[in-house]
Amino acid sequence: MSRMSPELQASIDSVRADVANLHSELTRYGLVVWTGGNVSGRVPGADLFVIKPSGVDYDDLTAESMILCDLDGTVIPGSPGSDRSPSSDTAAHAYVYRNMPEVGGVVHTHSTYATAWAARGEAIPCVITAQADEFGGEIPLGPFAIIGDDSIGRGIVATLSGHRSRAVLMQNHGPFTIGRDARDAVKAAVMVEDIARTVHIARQAGEPIPIPPAAIDSLFDRYQNVYGQPTEGTD
Secondary structure, eight states: OOOHHHHHHHHHHHHHHHHHHHHHHHHHOOOTTTTEEEEEEOOTTSSSEOOOOOOOGGOOOOOOTEEEEEETTOTTTSSSTSOOBTTTTHHHHHHHHOOOOTEEEEEEEOOOHHHHHHHOOBOOOOOOOHHHHHHHSSSSOOOOOOOOOHHHHHHHHHHHHOSSOOOEEETTTTEEEEESHOOOOHHHHHHHHHHHHHHHHHHHHOOOOOHHHHHHHHHHHHHHHHOOOOHHHHH
């Protein structure tokens, strides 16, 4: 690994720590089982991102075990964790970072209810205000794609480009979420599962009532631009 400036190294170390810690949120909210799922985070100011190693127990994840990759998904030689294989979804994450420069974090889970919608090949309609707030409308369905190359990434980008949603249900696979940073993408993963569960339960009792588009726009604008403390974002 070529020598990095102290500033860049500090940025990488910060993202490593954040991404490692954020994996505990996936288990905390019951979004993953065993070693499935992954979180990645872009390194600000560099064509690099950090991602979970493949097949490692969540209890064993540390900042040092996170893997540093370039935007082609190639592991940076000589960096901590470079002796391990990165997540099997690394090519998908890399494709998103290359093609959506505004994205600073990507998350994938197999959370139960969101994955059930994906298995049915169905977008989640916007029938609750929390969904309008967080995603600005329906949570869209992405195409079926095979794991291992950038096919999933291509489906994510094609589906979410120009869309207000930070979540996509990849058909027969499960949810992927994006965010301004890794934490924001994890929040989206938590919220998409909560919404998927609520709307599924509502449908068991009858057809949910759609929210009018103008009301969705108003709710989304308020939540994204007014809600929360001015210095703390919308969390």
